[in-house]
Amino acid sequence: MELKVIGQSADNTAESGCSASGCGGSSDQLSHLPDHIRDKVHNHPCYSEEAHHHFARMHVAVAPACNIQCHYCNRKYDCANESRPGVVSELLTPDQAVKKVMAVAANIPQMTVLGIAGPGDPLANPERTFDTFRQLTEKAPDIKLCVSTNGLSLPDQVDELCKHNIDHVTITINCVDPDVGAKIYPWIFWNNRRIKGRKGAKILIEQQQKGLKMLTDRGILVKVNSVMIPGVNDQHLEEVSKVVKEKGAFLHNVMPLIAEAEHGTFYGVMGQRGPTHDELQNLQDKCAGDMNMMRHCRQCRADAVGMLGEDRGDEFTMDKVEVMDVDYEQAMKKRADYQAEIEAKLEAQKSSANETFIPLTALTKQKKETRPVLMAVATSGGGVINQHFGHAKEFLIYEASMTDVRFIGHRKVDLYCSGGDTCGDAETTLQKTIRLLEGCEAVLCSKIGYEPWEVLEESGIQPNGEHAMEPIEDAVAKVYAEMAESGQLEQQRQADQLQAGA
Structure with missing residues (x-):
């Protein structure tokens, strides 16, 4: 959906436009790409920012072995409550994986993508990985197939x-410098030998770059993941x-x-910290000057099921x-x-939005x-504001x-209230949520x-429940316009200047 104008000049000419999937979001994110590439990713939730609001993905854990060791990785099993890469509850055979994919696809109609991402490296387990892909190519031809790899093989x-x-x-490419x-x-495991330190890192980097070029030469779309490690590769x-x-x-x-x-x-174990929200955003903004940035990643488990941000694996x-x-032929229809x-x-929203304006005429005049x-x-998905704060x-x-x-990221929080007698620690949880929302003003x-309304207000965060079921970016633009027209943004700017001067 095109939100045609946020600001207008005094003569009613548009100053700039944005997309309802987020200015700088998926429509803008992919607008420069050729049509055939946009067609490949328009409903891929891991590649398109807009698609992640509407479509689901699934990972199957068929690849247990890995050929490198990363200091940030610990592959685990039976960790249903832990959500991060490398973690799974069930390791599957290819036959089990195919059966599970067809069951999920029959019950989650939004599912468009199946990926193999672990818990080890898929290409370090080529027989299991490609047996799965071979069967799915034949039995579920409507599902996009993806693979995530460290690139060594x-x-x-x-x-x-x-x-x-x-x-x-x-x-996953975390560096192009062997010293980093x-x-x-x-270590890496290469040609039946364990190779350590800089020598191993050099081989890994060379293989990653070689494989990347080979894929793109074949017309395969490549996304690069990089883990930001403060003090290690953040400047690199x-x-x-x-x-x-x-x-x-x-x-x-x-x-x-x-x-x-x-x-x-x-x-x-060694106490290496992760980046702050500001550090991550600043680095993403710097890298965005060179290529498209993905900001909606949830760092999913190797057996994740459902929309990004949710996990329906227990089902x-x-x-x-x-x-x-499962009657897959009927389910496919x-x-x-x-x-x-x-x-x-989505197409209807884009068409109707050509006449949608969020005017800030008064601001530009003054x-x-x-x-x-x-x-x-x-939000629970669908690109609209449809979830209770708690x-x-x-x-x-x-x-x-x-x-x-523009969409800049997500922040995971503990449930403030899950009903029943589980809210006894609500105050502590709410305070933690407020800390995680540091920097947000609404x-x-x-x-x-x-x-929670009162506590948020006391913390300088304005709650707003007036835009339920509205498209997210439209609502954000409206709230910003209200804040600007009320003079709130100017007042805060002056307060910030006074504080800086003090």
């Missing part, structure tokens, strides 16, 4: 990847972004290090899948109809100065300005209770 597997319905590959790599990778990732763009990658995903001590990783454990009666409805709805504002949004497990963060609304949700 990638050059040897490009030909095999091209034989299947795989046109999206993600490579030696601080991240203690701008260079990584430049290099992978030159090699043909079309999307860069800079993710924060997850390093809680309880996860048992080397970095976690599809193998004991439940085994007793499901229903899925096609459902997804066509979604796309028709030449008022405004500043960007961060807002948190509670039910949110995460908030999407948007930055609004006079001429733009929270947009469908509803919010009196107690």
Whole structure:
């Protein structure tokens, strides 16, 4: 949906435009790409910012072994409550994985993508990985197939990847300098030998760059993931972004290090911190000068199921899948109809939005100065504000300005209230949520209770429940306009200047 104007000049000419999937969001994010590439990613939730509001993905855990060791990784099993890469509850055989995929696809019509991402490296387990892909290419031809890899074995597997319905590959590239790599990778397993330190990192980097170029030469879309590790590669990732763009990658995903001590990783045990929200955003903005940035990544488990930001894996454990009666041919028709409805709805929104304006005429006439504002949004999907503040497990963060609304990331939080007698620690949880929303000046949700409303206001965060079921970016733009017209942004700017002077 095109939100045609946020700001207008005095003569009613548009100053700038934005998309309802987020100014700087998926429509703008992909607008420069050729049509055939946009067609590949328009309903891929891991590649398109707009698609992640409407379509679902699934990962199957068929690849247990890994050929490198990363200081931020600890592969775990039976960790249903832990959400991060490398974690799974069930390791599947290829036959089990195919059966599970078809069951999920029959029950979640939004599902468009199946990926293999672990818990080890898919290409270090080529027989299991490609057996899964071979079966799905035949039995579920309507599902896009993806693979995520560290890239060490990638050059040897490009030909095999091209034989299947795989046109999206993600490579995790954390450095292009072996000295930096030696601080991240203690060893790689290469040609039947364990190679340590800088020498191992150098081989890994060379293989990653070679494989990246081979894929893009074949027309396969490549997204590059990079883990931001403060003090290790944070100053280096701008260079990584430049290099992978030159090699043909079309999307860069800079993710924060997850390093809680309880996860048992080397970095976690040694006290390596992850980046702050501001540090991550600043680095993403710097890298965005060289290529498209992905900001909606949830760093999913290796067995994730459902929309980004949710996990429905418990509904599809193998004991439940085994007793499901799936008519996949019929399910495929229903899925096609459902997804066509979604796309028709999005197309209608784009058409109707050509006449939608969010005027800030008064501001431009008076030449008022405004500043960007961060807002948190509670949503359960669909690109609209449709979630109660107390039910949110995460908030999407948007930055609004006079001429733009852009999605900049998400922040996971504990449930403030899950009902019943589980809210006894609500005050502590609410205070933690407020700390996680630091920097935000408004929270947009469908509803919010009196107690959290008061606490948020006291903390300088304005709750807003007036835009339920409205498109997110439209609502963010409206709230920003209200803040600007009331003089709130100017007042805050003056307060900030006074505080800085003091």
